[in-house]
Amino acid sequence: MPWPIYLALKQLFPTGRRFPFFTLISITGVALGVMLLVISISVMGGFQHEIRKMIVDTQGEVQVRGEGLIADPAAVLAALAQVPGVAAATPFAEGVALIEHERKPAYPGIQGIDLARIEAVAPLGRFVRVGSLDDLDDDTVILSSQLAAGLGARLGSRIEVYSPLLLEKMKNDEVMLPRELTVVGLFEVGHQQLDSSLVLVTLRTMQDLYGLGPAVHGVNVRIAPGADPDAVARAVNETMLRAHRVQARSWIEANEDFLFVLQLEKNMIFFLLTFIIVVAAFSVASSLLIAVVRKTREIGLLGALGAKPRQVAACFCCQGLFIGVAGTAAGVALGFVFLHFRNDMIRIFTQLTGSEEVLARFYQFSRLPAHTAREDIVLIIVCAVVISTLAGLLPAWRAARLKPVEALRSE
Amino acid sequence: MPATALNPASSSVLSADGLRKTYLSGVQRLQVLSDVSLEVAAGESVSIRGESGSGKSTLINLLAGLDAPDVGRLLWFGQPATPDRRAEFLGIVFQSFYLIPEMDALANVLMAARIRGGAGAAERSRARDLLGRVGLAERATHLPAQLSGGERQRVAVARALMNAPKLVLADEPTGNLDERTGDAVIELLLGLCRETGTALVLVTHNVAHAAKCAHQLTLRDGTLC
Incomplete structure (x- = not known):
């Protein structure tokens, strides 16, 4: 082992002594900064991931819509099956409806799904917490959990559904009765907005409610594993835009602004929290500068023993590097520990402050999401280690400039 | 044979010719050494x-x-004295020991070898041997803070001899030691230099210690006599 590295290690972790205070403080500073970065970036990544998952799991990765209604969904489905990268597709119809249960009204979104095709595209069955998607038919409905709670509806409850078409006809003094549907399931996606205001019915029920006939509003597409949603959307547009008058958009394109804002927030958090590491690096630099002053005579001795100035400089640079590596490793580890127990910690905190509902209402998720991307961790590690190493440069330069004879003479 | 005039010879390990050194003290120039020659x-x-x-x-x-x-001109073994030759050519013993406090005695001795180029098994063995010869075999794993002043200086002597230098320069090595310990350190230093054929320049106040060297010089008014 080159002696500057050996000496740097010895000075940071001396033989037969406990962890030196200066080393501990320096490493802790870097570790705290890295830990905060890991937690913040992972939580931001978690939001992104959850939103992606929610969109993809409920809509597929690509959505195809017509200029108006898609009058012949079978032809569109057949054409989609020929597009490279398309794994499955399912038609849908969507809108809003007035629903009522025991005189309690609500205005949720309502979606008609093709039971034969839906699971291949959007695994909605996974989100049905009570009842089963298999029980859904033209006389039944599945409610989102919070909506059901708000209406006081349970399995077997009958709800009345008024569609805009029905309301329009009633306005023209036609006698129309609302559609009565039986609740056969409650679903919960984990997203507050969807869990409080969505109703699932069969595609046929929705077509009846809206008077669509065989037409649908769009087709949701699941792409093949590894395929790029944007590329598949482009391929769909190239092959089907003219023939079927439909246009495809990937979930990324459809949510471009929202994803941009999320990414911007994530980048800003990264930028701002990096300053914590910079502050920690100043503390490392300050500690190492003190070490240079404290060890002036030892530095002089090294020169007297034949050490070159660049080797002395390397010794202090290595100390910055080792503090950076140790602090980063500790910070990443602490960050992952926090992320592992984040929901327990948040539950305790919200219980203490009585803010459980606020969390769900404002942040849309019932649990704090976290998703740690490998490239984010690599970036954090590289930044922390480089900044810490740079912190060793000034002390290293000071140490290298010391003349042995003057250093040995110093008091 | 040391001389105040340069007398180059093939066996010279150190040749200093006409060394002069002046320091600035405020606006005053202070000539510390004037025309010092030594071989x-x-x-x-x-x-x-x-x-x-x-x-x-x-x-x-x-x-x-x-x-x-x-x-002036300074030659080590007939070649100009340069910092990169120091580790190989010179061993230095200081009055204040200058041991690295984070390292044990063995690591301090080995440090000279590390700086010279490496500390393998052979160097480790030599360091242990040297510590044995200065009577500190049992204290090899002790930190400087756990050693007495005399023991620290003995570690410094072992470190100075670690790279088998041609010349050891000792700058008042007993200055921080009591008389008895100082005597022991000087005996040790002279004995080891004699054993290993290493030249020694000993700077000291102590007349008795100076007398133990083969040649005695006095520095007066900036010149050796």
């Missing part, structure tokens, strides 16, 4: 005595290549 042959021991402030430490620093003379 030390292999295996020779030379003592340099002088009053406080006579320039002994300045001379040692010049001879060690730690400081540059204003005028």
Whole structure:
């Protein structure tokens, strides 16, 4: 082992002594900064991931819509099956409806799904917490959990559904009765907005409610594993835009602004929290500068023993590097520990402050999401280690400039 | 044979010719050394005595290549003295020991070898052997703080001899020791230099210690006599 590295290690972790205070403080500073970065970036990544998952799991990765209604969904489905990268597709119809249960009204979104095709595209069955998607038919409905709670509806409850078409006809003094549907399931996606205001019915029920006939509003597409949603959307547009008058958009394109804002927030958090590491690096630099002053005579001795100035400089640079590596490793580890127990910690905190509902209402998720991307961790590690190493440069330069004879003479 | 005039010879490990050193003290120029010449042959021991402030430490620093003379020439083994030759050529013993406090005695001795180029099994064995020869075999794993002043200086002596140098420069090595311990350290230093054929330049106040060297010089008014 080159002696500057050996000496740097010895000075940071001396033989037969406990962890030196200066080393501990320096490493802790870097570790705290890295830990905060890991937690913040992972939580931001978690939001992104959850939103992606929610969109993809409920809509597929690509959505195809017509200029108006898609009058012949079978032809569109057949054409989609020929597009490279398309794994499955399912038609849908969507809108809003007035629903009522025991005189309690609500205005949720309502979606008609093709039971034969839906699971291949959007695994909605996974989100049905009570009842089963298999029980859904033209006389039944599945409610989102919070909506059901708000209406006081349970399995077997009958709800009345008024569609805009029905309301329009009633306005023209036609006698129309609302559609009565039986609740056969409650679903919960984990997203507050969807869990409080969505109703699932069969595609046929929705077509009846809206008077669509065989037409649908769009087709949701699941792409093949590894395929790029944007590329598949482009391929769909190239092959089907003219023939079927439909246009495809990937979930990324459809949510471009929202994803941009999320990414911007994530980048800003990264930028701002990096300053914590910079502050920690100043503390490392300050500690190492003190070490240079404290060890002036030892530095002089090294020169007297034949050490070159660049080797002395390397010794202090290595100390910055080792503090950076140790602090980063500790910070990443602490960050992952926090992320592992984040929901327990948040539950305790919200219980203490009585803010459980606020969390769900404002942040849309019932649990704090976290998703740690490998490239984010690599970036954090590289930044922390480089900044810490740079912190060793000034002390290293000071140490290298010391003349042995003057250093040995110093008091 | 040491001389105040340069007398180059093939066996010379140290040749200093006309060394002069001046310091600026405020606006005043203070000439510490004026025309110092010295030659030390292999295996020779030379003592340099002088009053406080006579320039002994300045001379040692010049001879060690730690400081540059204003005028004059310094050769180690017939070649110009350069910092990169120091680890191989010189061993230095200081009055204040200068051991690295984070390292045990063995690691301190080995540090000289590390700086020279490496500390393998052979160097480790030599360091243990040297510690044994200075009577500290049992204290190899002790930190400097756990050693007495005399023991620390003995570690410093072992470190100075670690790279089997041609010349050891000792700058008042007993200055921080009591008389009895100082005597023991000087005996040890002289004995080891004799055993290993290493030349020794010993700067000391102590007349008795100086007398133990083969040649005695005195630094007075900036010159050796």
